[in-house]
Amino acid sequence: GAGVSQSPSNKVTEKGKDVELRCDPISGHTALYWYRQSLGQGLEFLIYFQGNSAPDKSGLPSDRFSAERTGGSVSTLTIQRTQQEDSAVYLCASSAAGPTTFFGPGTRLTVL
Amino acid sequence: AQSVSQHNHHVILSEAASLELGCNYSYGGTVNLFWYVQYPGQHLQLLLKYFSGDPLVKGIKGFEAEFIKSKFSFNLRKPSVQWSDTAEYFCAVISGGGADGLTFGKGTHLIIQP
Numbered sequence: 001g002a003g004v005s006q007s008p009s010n011k012v013t014e015k016g017k018d019v020e021l022r023c024d025p026i027s028g029h030t031a032l033y034w035y036r037q038s039l040g041q042g043l044e045f046l047i048y049f050q051g052n053s054a055p056d057k058s059g060l061p062s063d064r065f066s067a068e069r070t071g072g073s074v075s076t077l078t079i080q081r082t083q084q085e086d087s088a089v090y091l092c093a094s095s096a097a098g099p100t101t102f103f104g105p106g107t108r109l110t111v112l
Numbered sequence: 113a114q115s116v117s118q119h120n121h122h123v124i125l126s127e128a129a130s131l132e133l134g135c136n137y138s139y140g141g142t143v144n145l146f147w148y149v150q151y152p153g154q155h156l157q158l159l160l161k162y163f164s165g166d167p168l169v170k171g172i173k174g175f176e177a178e179f180i181k182s183k184f185s186f187n188l189r190k191p192s193v194q195w196s197d198t199a200e201y202f203c204a205v206i207s208g209g210g211a212d213g214l215t216f217g218k219g220t221h222l223i224i225q226p
Contacts, residue, residue: 045213
């Protein structure tokens with residue numbers, strides 16, 4: 001597609017359940033980022049993938065969060081044992097060779 | 113660690129008024145600077161960017177921004193706003209190879225009254 005796509009667009013889950021969020025970056029973009037947007041914290045960087053390289057996980061909020069990127073393209077962000085404070089919009093972004101970053105529409109996660 | 117400060121959290125203007133949104137960043141090294149806009153119900157879109165060269169950069173929809181290195185500032189301006197400019201505006205900085213991602217300001221919620 002022309003832009004970054006994310007699925008699902010909305011996810012409502014119960015506290016304690018696991019969720020998986022998907023991101024399809026722009027074709028040919030080697031860099032992929034995950035961010036979280038919430039009212040209290042604004043926009044927070046979570047994790048960065050460059051091609052197939054192992055990511056730096058230090059930006060993830062807790063060990064309940066994990067992310068992977070398969071074949072240098074699609075990425076999934078997994079949140080285990082969700083908590084109410086995980087409720088936010090999770091944004092995926094990608095970039096080509098330079099720093100210009102393009103964002104997807106986000107997945108709105110609500111933990112009840 | 114770098115940080116970005118946006119001075120105005122909420123701004124209300126009338127159509128045709130001039131706009132200036134302040135942005136300051138803390139990192140002292142080489143940075144790439146951005147303004148993103150988020151219209152109601154839409155995703156983040158790139159408004160303009162500065163990497164190097166002419167410190168006055170022009171973006172989409174009549175927006176421009178000026179990089180002033182000595183002040184660590186990258187203020188966003190528009191001479192005459194329109195109702196359709198109502199949105200959330202985010203200043204952001206990224207340094208080095210991008211491994212730390214963009215650091216965003218808290219955002220400015222701009223409301224244009226017709």
